[in-house]
Amino acid sequence: MNRLRVLKLGWEFPPLINGGLGVACLGLSQALAKSVDLTVLVPMSSPDADFGDFTLRGLNQVRMEEIETAEDRYRYQSFAQVRQIPVFLNPYEDGEPAPTSTPIQENSITFQERVFSKTSREQLEVFKLGELYGPNLGKKVVEFSKIAAKLALLEEFDIIHAHDWMTFLAGVEVKKATGKPLVLHVHALQYDRSGADDFGWIYEIEKYGMEQADCIIPVSRYTGEIIASHYGIPVAKIRPVHNGAEPVASFATRKKFPEKLVLFLGRLTSQKGPEFFLETAARVIAQYPDVRFVVAGTGDKLRPLIESGAFRGLGSHFHFTGFLDKEKVHDLLSMTDVYCMPSVSEPFGLSALEAAQFGIPAVISKQSGVAEVLKGALLADYWDVELMAKHICDLLTDSDLHATVAEQAKLDIAASTWDAAAAKVLKIYQEVSC
Amino acid sequence: MPDVCLYFQVHQPNRLLPYDFFRIGENATHEDDALNASILDKVAEKCYLPANSMFQRLIEENHGRFRMALSISGTLIEQMQRFRPDVLESFKNLVASGGVELLAETYYHSLAFVHSNKEFDRQVDMHLQLLEDVFSVRPRVFRNTELIYNDAIAAKAETMGFDGVVAEGVARNLNGLSPNFLYRAPKTARIKTLLRNTRLSDDLSFRFSDPNWSEHPLTAEKFARWLAESDGDVVNLFMDYENIGEHQWEDTGIFDFWKAIPEAIDDAGLQWVTPSEGVDLYRSSHSYSSSSLTSWADAERDLSAWMGNVMQQEAIGKIHNLEQKILAVNDPELTHTWAKMQTSDHFYWMATKGGTDGSVHRYFTPYPSPYDAYIYFMNVLADLQIRLRRAREAKGLGS
Numbered sequence: 079m080n081r082l083r084v085l086k087l088g089w090e091f092p093p094l095i096n097g098g099l100g101v102a103c104l105g106l107s108q109a110l111a112k113s114v115d116l117t118v119l120v121p122m123s124s125p126d127a128d129f130g131d132f133t134l135r136g137l138n139q140v141r142m143e144e145i146e147t148a149e150d151r152y153r154y155q156s157f158a159q160v161r162q163i164p165v166f167l168n169p170y171e172d173g174e175p176a177p178t179s180t181p182i183q184e185n186s187i188t189f190q191e192r193v194f195s196k197t198s199r200e201q202l203e204v205f206k207l208g209e210l211y212g213p214n215l216g217k218k219v220v221e222f223s224k225i226a227a228k229l230a231l232l233e234e235f236d237i238i239h240a241h242d243w244m245t246f247l248a249g250v251e252v253k254k255a256t257g258k259p260l261v262l263h264v265h266a267l268q269y270d271r272s273g274a275d276d277f278g279w280i281y282e283i284e285k286y287g288m289e290q291a292d293c294i295i296p297v298s299r300y301t302g303e304i305i306a307s308h309y310g311i312p313v314a315k316i317r318p319v320h321n322g323a324e325p326v327a328s329f330a331t332r333k334k335f336p337e338k339l340v341l342f343l344g345r346l347t348s349q350k351g352p353e354f355f356l357e358t359a360a361r362v363i364a365q366y367p368d369v370r371f372v373v374a375g376t377g378d379k380l381r382p383l384i385e386s387g388a389f390r391g392l393g394s395h396f397h398f399t400g401f402l403d404k405e406k407v408h409d410l411l412s413m414t415d416v417y418c419m420p421s422v423s424e425p426f427g428l429s430a431l432e433a434a435q436f437g438i439p440a441v442i443s444k445q446s447g448v449a450e451v452l453k454g455a456l457l458a459d460y461w462d463v464e465l466m467a468k469h470i471c472d473l474l475t476d477s478d479l480h481a482t483v484a485e486q487a488k489l490d491i492a493a494s495t496w497d498a499a500a501a502k503v504l505k506i507y508q509e510v511s512c
Numbered sequence: 513m514p515d516v517c518l519y520f521q522v523h524q525p526n527r528l529l530p531y532d533f534f535r536i537g538e539n540a541t542h543e544d545d546a547l548n549a550s551i552l553d554k555v556a557e558k559c560y561l562p563a564n565s566m567f568q569r570l571i572e573e574n575h576g577r578f579r580m581a582l583s584i585s586g587t588l589i590e591q592m593q594r595f596r597p598d599v600l601e602s603f604k605n606l607v608a609s610g611g612v613e614l615l616a617e618t619y620y621h622s623l624a625f626v627h628s629n630k631e632f633d634r635q636v637d638m639h640l641q642l643l644e645d646v647f648s649v650r651p652r653v654f655r656n657t658e659l660i661y662n663d664a665i666a667a668k669a670e671t672m673g674f675d676g677v678v679a680e681g682v683a684r685n686l687n688g689l690s691p692n693f694l695y696r697a698p699k700t701a702r703i704k705t706l707l708r709n710t711r712l713s714d715d716l717s718f719r720f721s722d723p724n725w726s727e728h729p730l731t732a733e734k735f736a737r738w739l740a741e742s743d744g745d746v747v748n749l750f751m752d753y754e755n756i757g758e759h760q761w762e763d764t765g766i767f768d769f770w771k772a773i774p775e776a777i778d779d780a781g782l783q784w785v786t787p788s789e790g791v792d793l794y795r796s797s798h799s800y801s802s803s804s805l806t807s808w809a810d811a812e813r814d815l816s817a818w819m820g821n822v823m824q825q826e827a828i829g830k831i832h833n834l835e836q837k838i839l840a841v842n843d844p845e846l847t848h849t850w851a852k853m854q855t856s857d858h859f860y861w862m863a864t865k866g867g868t869d870g871s872v873h874r875y876f877t878p879y880p881s882p883y884d885a886y887i888y889f890m891n892v893l894a895d896l897q898i899r900l901r902r903a904r905e906a907k908g909l910g911s
Contacts, residue, residue, distance in 0.1 A: 333537065334536065334537030335536050335537030335894070336901075370536075380883070384823065384883050384886060385821070385822055388821075388822040388823040388826040388886065389822040389826075391826055391829075391830075393826045393890040393893070394830060394893050394894045397536070397887075397890070397891065399532065399534075406534075
């Protein structure tokens with residue numbers, strides 16, 4: 079069988095990243111490139127990034143002339159969808175003539191669609207401004223989808239593989255323009271970020287994309303269940319594949335202080351449940367004062383969390399490091415005794431695997447995908463701070479339990495490679511392409 | 513016409529390093545020596561040295577008619593001994609001129625009175641000893657940190673042997689009375705309370721350099737006239753020394769103002785007195801009662817500048833909670849390290865107030881935000897707790 083040709087649509091990509099999405103896309107791409115011909119299209123790529131085994135293209139490097147060659151062959155298909163994006167209420171804001179003032183007598187919706195389908199130089203320039211997210215994210219998502227479809231018309235490939243909602247519209251547009259099968263990879267959902275009560279246009283884009291897709295790959299069974307239950311997608315289309323983890327050279331550091339260390343690592347947003355970590359800490363410290371809790375990361379919950387900690391009088395045992403670079407994170411992991419991830423909804427939770435590589439046992443919320451991989455981790459519902467505290471106390475005081483959980487984690491991590499993930503993805507490619 | 517009593521507060525804190533989590537347990541230095549030295553240099557060049565020489569000359573030229581008081585914190589005297597002995601020398605010369613009275617305060621410029629009677633005694637004694645050693649002076653008037661005051665502080669200062677105590681003249685306690693008299697605190701026998709004239713003091717320390725103030729620019733003649741028109745026995749003008757040249761730069765005309773003030777006071781027929789002279793000259797005919805704590809800080813004139821939010825309350829509560837354990841170890845260096853963390857500025861920088869007061873807090877802070885001030889302080893506290901624990905274990909005191 080010939081090597082499959084895959085067009086991957088991504089958003090973050092190293093070295094231009096904000097979070098875990100870019101890291102996961104790179105890990106999977108490198109492993110997949112061993113078996114398929116891969117082109118990765120992203121809004122922005124670093125001009126000197128060269129990955130050898132696969133091609134990375136950023137719209138910031140694309141020339142207007144190339145897009146123009148495909149302009150006549152393309153008409154936007156997801157127009158009804160786009161009109162729900164609040165930042166894009168007026169498709170004529172770039173100064174195009176209003177339909178009523180033109181002599182062309184045709185159905186105005188069709189005319190709008192035709193004008194809308196074009197890409198202006200100004201629209202392409204947006205991707206050279208250096209910001210991946212920001213206030214006009216909705217507009218970037220739409221422009222990305224149009225340009226991706228035009229570039230796809232100039233490429234030869236067999237499968238489209240899009241990562242997270244920012245690229246879902248693009249995935250659908252490419253599918254409609256080329257007729258190739260669409261695979262969507264779900265690293266995180268609006269459900270995780272905002273909770274079930276705050277669905278909006280992003281949720282609508284996610285749902286639309288998943289309905290149009292041929293197969294959906296969530297990063298855990300946990301996320302797969304949410305896709306089925308909250309997005310109404312048939313279970314048969316959902317095929318979970320766990321992330322891999324890049325092996326790191328782990329090491330151990332002697333702490334400068336005598337107390338044990340319990341670590342929370344991640345963005346300080348409601349999704350990550352930092353306030354449950356604080357509640358848990360208060361309960362552990364009350365029973366077992368020789369422990370320090372550390373919150374590594376920053377976010378909109380930082381200041382309220384500092385104030386809650388002060389109010390509870392935890393200040394000299396509950397510490398904040400702010401944002402840490404990778405080297406500092408590893409320093410911290412090298413002295414950590416227990417890792418705690420009380421996420422309210424965590425599709426995967428790569429950092430728990432990183433902690434496992436340092437031989438750290440984890441206490442994880444049941445609402446976390448990584449619990450499916452770390453079979454020995456101690457689990458509790460994110461809101462059950464009593465049980466979370468009991469698990470931490472057990473790990474701090476029972477060295478046999480600590481060793482057992484850490485050993486199991488080492489076994490689990492050995493199986494969690496990107497090659498294993500890529501093998502499962504390849505099987506899905508083969509199924510959808512025949 | 514009332515007399516005029518002038519007192520300046522002179523203080524610098526020991527700012528902490530941006531002490532991150534990874535340093536907890538290092539038991540190395542907590543203080544940012546480089547920053548503390550450079551701020552002392554800056555304030556010395558802009559304020560201490562030029563203001564000292566200006567006042568020295570004014571005292572000499574006026575043959576003793578111009579007099580004033582200074583209260584210099586122990587932390588600043590230490591900093592000058594360590595980094596700028598020449599600046600301390602200039603203060604010594606100024607005091608030796610005979611025209612400057614020194615006031616007593618807590619060595620560490622702390623809120624010890626609010627938290628521990630014993631620690632308060634210890635710090636006042638330390639400050640008295642330091643003034644004896646450095647200036648050969650024994651103050652008769654007590655000034656608590658940031659003019660923090662209530663009836664109990666007046667009574668306490670009396671039992672410690674002081675003849676006078678200074679306080680903010682807070683409108684809610686004055687009930688329409690003038691701050692320009694000496695007052696008696698309830699349950700005291702002879703100590704007199706000198707109240708800061710809020711309006712006239714703030715005219716010089718805040719409004720002087722404000723171009724939008726209707727009286728701007730303020731001349732010495734105009735100010736002397738306001739004083740002459742005031743009622744009472746003594747108008748108390750109390751403010752930070754750093755207002756001259758540092759908080760208000762030389763180009764505001766602040767030095768020229770002070771140079772002209774002694775002559776303008778003479779011309780208006782007024783006289784200068786120091787706080788202890790005021791105490792000797794005038795009777796305290798009325799009672800001034802303050803059951804709650806007041807201060808000269810922020811619009812509230814209470815303790816909210818240092819204890820207004822949960823971060824401040826936790827930090828200051830936790831540092832004072834260590835008292836018994838620290839003192840039991842009987843290690844002078846450990847005790848000194850701990851006591852320097854009581855300096856009020858550490859908590860002032862953790863204030864989250866907005867408005868004009870919030871911007872004053874922000875002007876003085878060495879940290880990006882009050883949250884950072886809290887985090888660094890608590891990390892240093894954690895380090896100090898570990899040091900304490902090790903010291904106690906070494907001495908068989910238990911942890």
